[in-house]
Amino acid sequence: MKLPHLIANLMICAPAMAGQTWITNVKLISPEKLDRIESGSVLIDNDRIVRVERGSGGKTPAGATRVDGKGYYLTPGLIDSHVHLFAVPGMSFEQADHMQTMAKEYFAQMPRSYLYYGYTTVIDLAAGSREFIDRVKAMPRHPDIYDCGPPLVFANGYPSSYTPPAYRFEVFSNFIYDPAQADKIPARYKPEDYTPAKGVARAKKDGAICVKTHYEHGFGAQRNLPVMSPAVYGEVRAAATKDGLTLVTHGNSFEAQTFAVNGGVDVLAHGMWHWGTLNNSPELPDEIKQLLDKVVERNIGYQPTMQVLYGLRAYVDPEYLNTPVLSKLLPPTMLAWLKTPEGNWFKEEVAEEGETDETVRKNMESPLRRQRQVVAYLASKNANFLFATDTPSSPTYGNIPGLNGYLEMQDLRSAGLSLAQLFKAATINNARAFHLENDLGSIEPGKVANLVLMKESPLQDVRAYDTVDTVWVRGKPMARESLAVGQ
Template sequence: MKSLYLALSLLVCAHASAGPQTWITNVKLVSPEKLDRIESGSVLIEDQRIIRVERGAAKAPKGALTVDGKGGYLTPGLIDSHVHLLAVPGMSFEQADHMKAMAAEYFTQMPRSFLYYGYTTVIDLAAGSREFIDMVKASPLHPDVYDCGAPLVFANGYPSSYAPPETRFTTFSNFIYDPAQADKIPSRFKPEDYTPAKGVARVKADGAICVKTHFEHGFGNQRNLPVMSPAVYAEVRAAASKDGLVLVTHGNSFEAQTFAVNGGVDVLAHGMWHWGALNKSPQVPDEIKLLLDRIAERRIGYQPTMQVLYGLRAYVDPDYLNNPALPKLLPKSMLAWLKTPEGNWFKQEVTEDDTDEAARQGMEEPLRRQRQVVAYLAKKDANFVFGTDTPSSPTYGNIPGLNGYLEMRNLHLAGMSLAQIFKAATINNARTFKLDADLGTIEAGKVANLVLMKTSPLADIAAYDSVQTVWIRGKQTARENLAAR
């Protein structure tokens, strides 16, 4: 009898402590695990979580706030699993530091811009500043933020090679010591402190969910950068498995993706636009098909990141900065500055003094190869995980929120179906990054990150620009309230 009284008292206490409820009704439920059941229904939210999902007619619970979805399409919140929150599109880090007021305005709006397009969760793959990540999480309206901690870089390799030698090992402090480069590493850094296992342990201790590595020989005026060996990568793989971290590897070439797949990668952080000696092949070569088959069969997470190249091409697209979405996503002063000669500083690096038309044509071949790889993997129903690399470089062609919408459009044009894109941005991302206990579907027990769209994402890619309302952990916000002020 005592146990019965205890159970009843706990139930009463639980009910008394429950927060207000929200009943979202008159919506069509679009959840990736039930794409065969797109039907009218309702969702009940309490204490930031979904506690009930009803398909068909159902009465609103007594006392719940009722939200009439007016026949719209309710989906799980979208996930962008490849962002860089600390970077300002169109600015170098030095410019952002010099124009502090403008950068601060951008950072205030940036989380809202992701939400504007329904991205309720983002994963920062190179969170170099825990203080900054915490600042984003403390902003009034923001997506849920997860990260890979500080990137685990190979000594003097990409991307640390872009930092001056005198500051490189403090800017990129989570590096792997290479004995072959002992004369190029300051003596205060001891080899035993910078092993793969120690680097992964630092990421784990920082509260990350993944560890980011690189296989990149370089580009531009850096084309012979050191990369880790298979043996070193195997140590990273073992340490990541031991610490329960998802292993993500940057690699956009046939060589890099072969290396990572052979080493047991979990997520490939880019599409394959460099085929090396096979670049001139008009179709996907058999050697590459064999690798792509392995990627599909092993369910390796694949982020095509097509907006990396399209984001660079924005500098030779005269209409890009006139996109009507931009005033809703960027502070007025910043958008005006980007249209000035000073704000176009990065164009010279993109075009390398070529004409706009020559630069456009030069990007077409890598894009052609990238599209062909996406189309091949789409036919194999590979494990696409949606990520944008926002921003991929100091380009203004990667604006938060809009960059995701443009990525989706380009993926669809490349051959991904609407269902594949929807799954990539919801359930695939959640499962691959081990967040599916909370995210990715509309189910009881999941976090109440939800998006109400006017049209179905399974009917038209433009649905992702028809967002009407966003719920973040049960908190409702109309899209128009997320626009830049």
């Protein structure tokens, strides 16, 4: 590294910015003023924005540290509202426990990988371990983290069904008791302690800002899982309203999203790639359009999570693990292991026995087509899109923190979102949906100083999201290259 470059990096990464910081010579892009993309400056006092000036740069305030933005584009920090921090992409929980050194190396890098692509805030929709979340928050460089606390699951339903019955109710301890399954629930769990209201209250007590529920009959070997009734869901809705929590529901089918919309959901946690009996329709059916019109009318937050499917398809993409940036986002030992036969273990779950890679790709095209059609329709109606990746959606190495967000951006753009819709989805829309708009989502005085400096404008090309120069989290700056593995 050349000495001037080194000195510049040391200056921009220096933690000695106690007090005020003056970021100047930037073009301001904030969702509440997309009609005014102009040069300006931002004054930060510790962790808050205290002044925003548009037009001439003006003088550096006395005593403030001046940061020259080089004419680049300053945006609010990006928000990914659907992550799972406790999971290791490409590993089962058993493998992560067996290869603890590799897992620890991954977790040490994971929060930096989100920051590498400008995600200064993430929301964990199923934070099963408060201790783990607190450990990540204690790391020197990490995004702001919010969560839904332990997911509120229906007894023996998804996703608890994938945990052995012997300890299922210990792992998924925040569940809703189902009297019809009394013989399948250990006697020590009393119905009066596991009502919808008490489940929501447990999430609230745990510090959650939302509550995560599910409507999922299952897939693969499990296709007849129990789901809650409309009456039970109504109790969850009432409790979430009472406790001031955003109600999020997992559901990727027409049936599931109909159930959630009719029940008053705030946020749909997936796109719709299962249309049930309408799967073979080449065009978007009128029945689905009518449901999506309700999503728009009610301003329901919609998380397309297109990388769920593309992340699975990575196992039949021979070049995915050779993506150059992966060496900056994953520890070298882990990246090398993922390229071994052992590291490709999950491919057996993606491909049926005897299927070729080409067959798998072909079979995935139909659900991807359906998903794109739904997203395109919602985009044409200017729906309330929320940027979310579901990272990792399963034990797939196709959902790497940071990169997964950048790929989701490209997926959404290709599916029909405008660059302005995409930008709002990753900033103010997410902030509002999760009641964080007083602190996040725009560049305005009084808000938390979570900012991203990009070399190119995200309103001109989606590839701008890969031109991050510097990120600020609560007023603390980090040069992008300082966030890569080994730095």
